[in-house]
Amino acid sequence: VQRPTRRRWAALRTGDALVVVAAAAALASALWSASLGLERMNVARTYYASLEQAEREAEIELALGFDHRLWSEIRRAVRDDDRFVVVSDAFEQHEVRNYAAYSLLPAIQVSSVEDATVVIYWANEPPVGSPCVELGRNVCAERRDRS
Amino acid sequence: MNGTVAVAAVVGLITACGLGVLALLGAASASRELLRMSPVAPLAGMAWVGIAAATAATAGIGLGLTGLMLVTVVTCAGGATRLARSTGVPAARAQRRSGRWFERGFAGASLALLVVVCGFALVTYGVKPLVEYDGWAMWGMKAKAIAWLDADPAVLASAAYERLHIEYPLLLPALHALPIDAAESFTSNIVVVNCIAFGLGGLLAIWGILRDRVRPAALLPFVAAIAAMPAFFIQLGSGYADVPVAMLVAAGVGAAARWLADGRGSWLALATLFLGASTLTKNEGLLFAVAVLVPLIAVAEGRRRVVALSAGVVALVYAPWRAYIAAYDLGSPAYDLSSSFDPRWVAPRLTRVPEAVWGVVEKAFDPRELGFLLTLGLAFAALALLLGHRRLGAFALGFGILSLAGISWIYVISPLEVSSFVSSSGSRVVVSAIVGLATLSPLLVEESARTLDARAKSRADTR
Numbered sequence A: 001v002q003r004p005t006r007r008r009w010a011a012l013r014t015g016d017a018l019v020v021v022a023a024a025a026a027l028a029s030a031l032w033s034a035s036l037g038l039e040r041m042n043v044a045r046t047y048y049a050s051l052e053q054a055e056r057e058a059e060i061e062l063a064l065g066f067d068h069r070l071w072s073e074i075r076r077a078v079r080d081d082d083r084f085v086v087v088s089d090a091f092e093q094h095e096v097r098n099y100a101a102y103s104l105l106p107a108i109q110v111s112s113v114e115d116a117t118v119v120i121y122w123a124n125e126p127p128v129g130s131p132c133v134e135l136g137r138n139v140c141a142e143r144r145d146r147s
Numbered sequence B: 001m002n003g004t005v006a007v008a009a010v011v012g013l014i015t016a017c018g019l020g021v022l023a024l025l026g027a028a029s030a031s032r033e034l035l036r037m038s039p040v041a042p043l044a045g046m047a048w049v050g051i052a053a054a055t056a057a058t059a060g061i062g063l064g065l066t067g068l069m070l071v072t073v074v075t076c077a078g079g080a081t082r083l084a085r086s087t088g089v090p091a092a093r094a095q096r097r098s099g100r101w102f103e104r105g106f107a108g109a110s111l112a113l114l115v116v117v118c119g120f121a122l123v124t125y126g127v128k129p130l131v132e133y134d135g136w137a138m139w140g141m142k143a144k145a146i147a148w149l150d151a152d153p154a155v156l157a158s159a160a161y162e163r164l165h166i167e168y169p170l171l172l173p174a175l176h177a178l179p180i181d182a183a184e185s186f187t188s189n190i191v192v193v194n195c196i197a198f199g200l201g202g203l204l205a206i207w208g209i210l211r212d213r214v215r216p217a218a219l220l221p222f223v224a225a226i227a228a229m230p231a232f233f234i235q236l237g238s239g240y241a242d243v244p245v246a247m248l249v250a251a252g253v254g255a256a257a258r259w260l261a262d263g264r265g266s267w268l269a270l271a272t273l274f275l276g277a278s279t280l281t282k283n284e285g286l287l288f289a290v291a292v293l294v295p296l297i298a299v300a301e302g303r304r305r306v307v308a309l310s311a312g313v314v315a316l317v318y319a320p321w322r323a324y325i326a327a328y329d330l331g332s333p334a335y336d337l338s339s340s341f342d343p344r345w346v347a348p349r350l351t352r353v354p355e356a357v358w359g360v361v362e363k364a365f366d367p368r369e370l371g372f373l374l375t376l377g378l379a380f381a382a383l384a385l386l387l388g389h390r391r392l393g394a395f396a397l398g399f400g401i402l403s404l405a406g407i408s409w410i411y412v413i414s415p416l417e418v419s420s421f422v423s424s425s426g427s428r429v430v431v432s433a434i435v436g437l438a439t440l441s442p443l444l445v446e447e448s449a450r451t452l453d454a455r456a457k458s459r460a461d462t463r
Helices: A006-047 A053-057 A061-064 A068-077 A093-103 B003-024 B031-058 B062-084 B100-126 B132-150 B159-164 B169-182 B189-210 B218-230 B230-236 B244-261 B265-277 B285-297 B303-326 B337-341 B341-362 B372-385 B390-413 B418-429 B430-461
Strands: A083-087 A118-122 A133-136 A139-143
Touching: A006 B100, A006 B218, A006 B230, A006 B372, A006 B390, A053 A061, A053 A083, A061 A068, A061 A093, A061 B132, A061 B159, A061 B418, A068 A139, A068 B100, A083 A093, A083 B337, A093 A118, A093 B285, A093 B418, A118 B244, B003 B062, B003 B169, B003 B189, B003 B303, B031 B062, B031 B169, B031 B218, B031 B244, B031 B265, B031 B303, B062 B337, B062 B418, B100 B189, B100 B218, B100 B230, B132 B159, B132 B169, B132 B189, B159 B244, B159 B303, B189 B218, B189 B230, B189 B430, B218 B230, B218 B372, B230 B418, B230 B430, B244 B265, B244 B285, B244 B390, B244 B430, B265 B285, B265 B303, B285 B390, B337 B341, B337 B390, B341 B418, B372 B390, B372 B430, B390 B418, B390 B430, B418 B430
Parallel strands: A083 A118
Antiparallel strands: A118 A139, A133 A139
């Protein structure tokens, strides 16, 4: 016949065994994951820490294969209170419009030339006689007076 | 103001607001209890302020720092009043016992791993800009528009922006807009750091929700396993909304499980808050809220009316966004859950079911992104079912199966090609289901261990 304390110890061990198994399994998952995750984070940290602040902000342009100097010119040409439209039939037209929508805020992108104060021609010829100011190769901006 | 400092200041204010929310929802009936619940405060504040900011954004109003301060003051005043009037007895605190050597070992090792992983993530993402496409195109763009243009529908609901997925809800960018407003300038790293803060708030909330019911040796290894899985910090660092919505779903499912186990109404109120916020964070949030509430209503025998009330509140929180989508006719190019009710749309797509299910299962079990958390979660839910904690086990299994089935359904009804859609988004969308199950796992283990101990004790006593 077991003594009461020994019985209680035996009773505790069943639940504890489950906790040990669960904790060991979760910890194994955590360690396995950490070995993979820390390595990937380290690659990112090493790269981004080596860049200057301005270079980091230009990373999207690098990822999209855009020319950073050209986009700096575009940002200079478009004012905060402008409404702009990108006219382009180029292969990358959607990336250009999407990035312009993000990058040129608080200037607002509009759908039609009629609503725009600035028209950006991207790899598209502006109309003949348009006062389009060249910003880079195949890209120019035309300021329109909506009054 | 420096971007990181701005995020820290805003998170501080939101945490104060979160303390007010906890008191207001009755999660604490005395100041000491509020202190004990304080780890839940950052995420509760993000959910509360996020709902307010996202709802204001649908009305074309940017909450801004002034609005945040106002919400914080009003919430804290309400919470303080409720706390002062409270006559309720503080919830009994589980007797703290000093763990045995192996328990201390597991808890210590997990805590050390958590410190290493979170510290490394803070260092890494303190310098990382937005680079991944949806990070800047969807979430960064909306955050800027809310901060600088008072959520102008000329951006957030305009055809000129439709390729930037404007059909996704506004809670997360409305929260990002607050530190942008505080910093008075924009660097994309603000969005990244704010996402990391969201993730850390979520980890703290999981710990805070379960810590007085689950021993540290069972709880901390699971929290560490969530934080360490590559999908967690790497996705947070991309600025995507999948991990933030996963943290809200996890906190919601955890609080709902506590309500099942304890019966205290404030847990259900908290679950309602988190699930309501999840519906405004990503379109899939609605699906996960349903995946929590349906099994909850099924197992909450005798208390179904109050779960139905909770579901009603979640629907009410979601309603303004639904109205916004309808008012501006924002289509959903990737999928529209309402098309599930159109037999002519669904019938020809049923042949896609095997490919969709297999694709989701493959992503959900991927150990290189998510560790072994799904396997463990399913195993411990089944064990709880077998050992007699049927309601909790059935709730966990129901949530896991429904959420994964719901994700698969998205791929079935989508107009996009299944395999490419699964491969581009599957590993992100499954995170909510995995983190939700991983949050329930320590509670399932603890309850099963208690049942085993009680059975062994009663056997020993009857001998």
